[in-house]
Amino acid sequence: MRPAAISLLALVGPSQAGLIRMGCSQLNIQRIDPLVAPGQAPSSHVHQLIGGSSLNITMEPIKHDLPALSTCTSCQAADDFSNYWTAVLYFKARNGTFHRVSQLAPQGFEGQTGGMTVYYMTGQLADTEQKNSNKATAFKPGFRMFVGDIYARTLEEALPYRQLTYTCLQDMSTRWPETKYFPTKPCAAGIMANVRFPTCWDGKNLDSPNHMDHVSYPESGTFESQGPCPSSHPVRLPQLMYEVIFDTKPFNDPADWPEDGSQPFVWSFSDATGYGTHGDYVFGWKGNALQKIIDEPCYVNCKTMKTQSIEQMNACTLKPQVVEDIDGWVKEIPGQNMGV
Numbered sequence: 536m537r538p539a540a541i542s543l544l545a546l547v548g549p550s551q552a553g554l555i556r557m558g559c560s561q562l563n564i565q566r567i568d569p570l571v572a573p574g575q576a577p578s579s580h581v582h583q584l585i586g587g588s589s590l591n592i593t594m595e596p597i598k599h600d601l602p603a604l605s606t607c608t609s610c611q612a613a614d615d616f617s618n619y620w621t622a623v624l625y626f627k628a629r630n631g632t633f634h635r636v637s638q639l640a641p642q643g644f645e646g647q648t649g650g651m652t653v654y655y656m657t658g659q660l661a662d663t664e665q666k667n668s669n670k671a672t673a674f675k676p677g678f679r680m681f682v683g684d685i686y687a688r689t690l691e692e693a694l695p696y697r698q699l700t701y702t703c704l705q706d707m708s709t710r711w712p713e714t715k716y717f718p719t720k721p722c723a724a725g726i727m728a729n730v731r732f733p734t735c736w737d738g739k740n741l742d743s744p745n746h747m748d749h750v751s752y753p754e755s756g757t758f759e760s761q762g763p764c765p766s767s768h769p770v771r772l773p774q775l776m777y778e779v780i781f782d783t784k785p786f787n788d789p790a791d792w793p794e795d796g797s798q799p800f801v802w803s804f805s806d807a808t809g810y811g812t813h814g815d816y817v818f819g820w821k822g823n824a825l826q827k828i829i830d831e832p833c834y835v836n837c838k839t840m841k842t843q844s845i846e847q848m849n850a851c852t853l854k855p856q857v858v859e860d861i862d863g864w865v866k867e868i869p870g871q872n873m874g875v
């Protein structure tokens with residue numbers, strides 16, 4: 536396997552490329568999925584959802600105007616009312632019961648309630664003559680996408696989603712190595728799920744039936760290595776990436792791990808391999824706020840990005856619409872008697 540060792544902050548220096556890096560607190564944790572299963576409450580498995588407060592069980596493209604309907608956002612960028620979500624992790628005890636693993640605030644966002652880090656790599660080479668040649672184009676209103684295969688349980692099945700990986704955190708700044716499967720040994724500081732979305736768009740469709748066909752990874756290489764977009768998907772999008780850090784520390788005692796030597800963590804959709812990892816995105820930046828940041832260009836400290844405090848991020852929460860016991864020791868992961 537090609538080592539997916541992409542040390543984000545090491546490879547992308549301030550003089551080389553544009554980058555938004557922001558913390559986002561959790562809006563809530565519940566079984567809804569407005570992209571893949573609109574209208575379903577409960578949907579099949581538990582998610583952690585972040586971003587704009589207009590999040591709802593159904594969010595019709597275009598009609599559901601995220602910036603207009605939101606009154607707050609749980610993300611640092613005050614103009615970003617997008618919604619971002621992933622599945623959550625459970626620990627399986629030796630007695631067969633499960634406990635949800637909570638999310639940790641990322642470095643620089645200490646005090647953030649759970650959530651994740653969201654990156655947009657904007658591709659501008661600030662100080663070179665290539666400055667405008669590889670600039671990314673912001674997502675359009677109504678745009679949404681999904682990446683991953685919830686049914687994947689082998690490396691072969693997971694490989695098409697080549698930039699979905701895990702990092703076994705030794706400390707909060709570990710960025711290497713990355714694996715396609717769950718870490719096999721206890722990780723001192725937690726397990727980080729890295730979700731990198733495709734970066735090439737067909738330029739026409741805001742969505743597609745499987746929520747993936749309208750986008751593509753570069754023909755070769757990656758966004759970071761400036762891999763070219765295929766002619767079917769010629770529009771270069773920002774590299775959207777989530778880092779979700781799961782606080783596995785309370786479950787690191789080898790005496791609590793399975794006697795057969797396997798690892799004890801399982802996604803909320805019953806995947807104990809890690810290959811089924813996936814992520815969801817519904818674009819919702821206000822006006823041209825995202826394009827302005829791309830055009831600045833800037834690395835992390837973006838003058839054109841309106842920000843809010845961690846207290847304000849944390850204050851933006853939503854009461855779950857699906858109420859059930861997702862925490863505590865549970866005999867079954869919620870919804871998993873109905874399959875993934």
Ligand SMILES: *[C@@H]1O[C@H](CO)[C@@H](O)[C@H](O)[C@H]1NC(C)=O
Binds near residue numbers: 588591592
């Ligand atoms: C979700 O949608 C329903 C039905 O359209 C609406 O009544 C409700 O206010 C919405 N909730 C939020 C949080 O916007």
Ligand SMILES: *[C@@H]1O[C@H](CO)[C@@H](O)[C@H](O)[C@H]1NC(C)=O
Binds near residue numbers: 628629630631632791
């Ligand atoms: C199962 O194991 C966990 C972890 O050791 C423990 O906290 C819990 O009480 C146990 N549950 C039952 C029903 O024995």
